[in-house]
Structures are given as C-alpha cells and as structure tokens.
Amino acid sequence: MCQWCRRGEAGCTRSGTSAVSCTRSKMPRPFLRWVGGKRWLVGEVARLAGKGGYSRYVEPFLGGGAVFFGLGLSNAVLGDRNEELMNVYAQVRDRPEQLIRQLKKLEVSRESFGAVRQDRPKGAVGRAVRFLYLNRTAFSGLYRVNMRGEYNVPYGGGRRTPEVLWKRRLLEGASEALQGVELVSGDFEKTVDACREGDLVYCDPTYAGERPRERFDRYNAEKFTWRDQERLARSCRLLAERGCTVIVSNCADSSVLELYSPHEFVVVERLCRVSANVRHRTRVNEVLMAFRPKGRTGR
Incomplete structure (x- = not known):
C-alpha cells in the first residue's frame, strides 16, 4: 500500500513510504494554465518531504494545484484567497x-x-x-x-x-x-488553522520581495506583501511546533532565507515563461524551505 496516494495495486503501481515512489499510472494533470505553477517542482517537494505516513496534506496557496495533483494525495485540505x-x-x-x-x-x-x-x-x-x-x-x-x-x-x-x-x-x-477534498476560500491562516500533528503542509505564496521587484504577484485585487511573508514565516514555525512538516517555495533571495530561517533548504533553477518572446525568457532561482517537527528528519 502506497502511504502517499493511499491506494493499492488498482491505483499506484508501486508500494512504499516515499512520495517519489508513488507511480499511479493515471495521475491527474493540472487543468489550469498557471503562471508560477509548480508541476516542474513536484519531485523536489516529494524528496524534501521524505518518508510518507502523513495524516493529511494541506495547501493554502493552491493556484494551479500542480503539487497536489502531482503527489496524488487523497486526504487533503486545499485553499486559496482567490x-x-x-x-x-x-x-x-x-x-x-x-x-x-x-x-x-x-x-x-x-x-x-x-x-x-x-x-x-x-x-x-x-x-x-x-x-x-x-x-x-x-x-x-x-x-x-x-x-x-x-x-x-x-x-x-x-x-x-x-x-x-x-x-x-x-x-x-x-x-x-478532488472527491472528498476539503476546499477553503480565504487567507492562508484560515486554511492552516486546523492543521494538526502529522500533517504535511506545502506553501507556495505569490512572490514579493522586501523591495519592489519585477515579479508577478497580482493574482488578486490585493497583493501578497512583505508583511504577509512575515506572517507566513511565523506560521511555518508555529506549525512545526504543532507537529506539522512544512515546505515553502519562494524566490531565492537572501532576505527571504533570513526571514524564514528554515531547518533545511534547497535552491532550484527554473525558466521564467511570462514573455511573448521566448528569447527573452530567463532562468531564475527559487528556494524550497523545510520546517520539521522536533525529532523528524527528511530524506
């Protein structure tokens, strides 16, 4: 029995305790086109999450949902303020x-x-x-x-x-x-408020640096500001103290790492695709940060 998708041979073709071992042949694909989507990052998120056995998956910045669909988890709470x-x-x-x-x-x-x-x-x-x-x-x-x-x-x-x-x-x-999945509309704190020990929480906020940057961060009428980043950083530490494993993706700025001070992090590179001319698309660095409960290790 795969501890990630909670299915046996009818769904997942391989048993195991690692998220990357889940190989459901008919994994759903994201149905939305989404700037900043994390389909390319699912493998890194799974590796950073490490062993399975989580009681629930919680994602408060759902967006295009690529990580949720990519991990294939059935017991989930998904939210977004949009x-x-x-x-x-x-x-x-x-x-x-x-x-x-x-x-x-x-x-x-x-x-x-x-x-x-x-x-x-x-x-x-x-x-x-x-x-x-x-x-x-x-x-x-x-x-x-x-x-x-x-x-x-x-x-x-x-x-x-x-x-x-x-x-x-x-x-x-x-x-x-999405059958059986709880959907929440509102600020990320509303989604994570009910998080409990054993949950895996993945956060992918719209990126906004401490100084004005050329990053795309207006998905709503309200921006996700640096103060919101500070709120999220505090929440990550509190969730880890509560017994949750938290993974956050963000821009790989030194100010971001200093703010979050994660237990572990890895820098990954991606191609920025928001340009009418493919030659003007650039490669940028992002960071995956992990916060773990006391006594729990990752990989």
Whole structure:
C-alpha cells in the first residue's frame, strides 16, 4: 500500500513510504494554465518531504494545484484567497460534465474573449465557465486583476484552448482527484488553522520581495506583501511546533532565507515563461524551505 496516494495495486503501481515512489499510472494533470505553477517542482517537494505516513496534506496557496495533483494525495485540505479560483475547483469537483457542456458552446475568438471578459455571471457554474474559458484563451494563461478586481489580461488564443479540457479528460481526472477534498476560500491562516500533528503542509505564496521587484504577484485585487511573508514565516514555525512538516517555495533571495530561517533548504533553477518572446525568457532561482517537527528528519 502506497502511504502517499493511499491506494493499492488498482491505483499506484508501486508500494512504499516515499512520495517519489508513488507511480499511479493515471495521475491527474493540472487543468489550469498557471503562471508560477509548480508541476516542474513536484519531485523536489516529494524528496524534501521524505518518508510518507502523513495524516493529511494541506495547501493554502493552491493556484494551479500542480503539487497536489502531482503527489496524488487523497486526504487533503486545499485553499486559496482567490474566491473565483476556489469556486472553479468546487465546480470541477462536483459538476465537470456541466462545465464541459457550457464551454463547448463558447467560440474561441478575440470577439468572444472580449464578451466573456466583460460578462459577470452570478451563478457558481457560470462563474467557473468564465474563469476556465479566460484561463485557456488569455495571453500565457495569466490570471491578473486590477485594484477593482477586474480581469485585465489580453487575448492570447493559441493551441491551449478550452477543448483540451475534455479531449484530454483534464476536468474528469481532476474531479476524481478532488472527491472528498476539503476546499477553503480565504487567507492562508484560515486554511492552516486546523492543521494538526502529522500533517504535511506545502506553501507556495505569490512572490514579493522586501523591495519592489519585477515579479508577478497580482493574482488578486490585493497583493501578497512583505508583511504577509512575515506572517507566513511565523506560521511555518508555529506549525512545526504543532507537529506539522512544512515546505515553502519562494524566490531565492537572501532576505527571504533570513526571514524564514528554515531547518533545511534547497535552491532550484527554473525558466521564467511570462514573455511573448521566448528569447527573452530567463532562468531564475527559487528556494524550497523545510520546517520539521522536533525529532523528524527528511530524506
């Protein structure tokens, strides 16, 4: 029995206690295009988490959900302060077929994009359809709003249009993975408040340095500020004292490491993809930081 995905031979093809040993043949893939997504980082998160046996997985900055889907954990609490995003996850979990039917009715064009962007559906399903359509047709899949909470990303089009959501069964697979998962909308402290001994907590805040930087950090009408980083750093230490293992990804600045002072960290390199010209995409360093309960080691 794999202690990570909690499944036997019907799901995971290998038993073991390490997250990287989980090899479910039909692992769900993220259904959202997401700037700063961590699909490329799942292996490093798993290695830093080390042995399994965690009672629950908690992720308060869900975003595109790549780490949750990549680890394949079934007992989870997922949260984000983006209310529209969490509504999408709830509708994907509960009504994937209805979402697909409505998405198929929308034309992929600059004119249709503009109309959907201006629309303000009141129902939960309609809001989720709008979010998914814009996510798949906007430039680079950006989700960005202004101070009034208005979506302000231009049309992108391209090959990653909404039809991949049903042709590749992305929504159906995500719906299956989300069954039984608790979804929380609000500040990260609301999500981690109920964390208990034995939980694995992964935090991926939007990056914001102590000084103004060129980092993309506006996914909501409110920014995640340096004071928020300070709150998160305190929470990580308190969660470790409570018996949780906490892993945080962040920009690899000396100020970040000084603020968090983790028990362990590893620096990894990634390609920044938010550019219309591939030649202008640069490589940047990120850091994974671990906070462990007293007496618990990692790898």
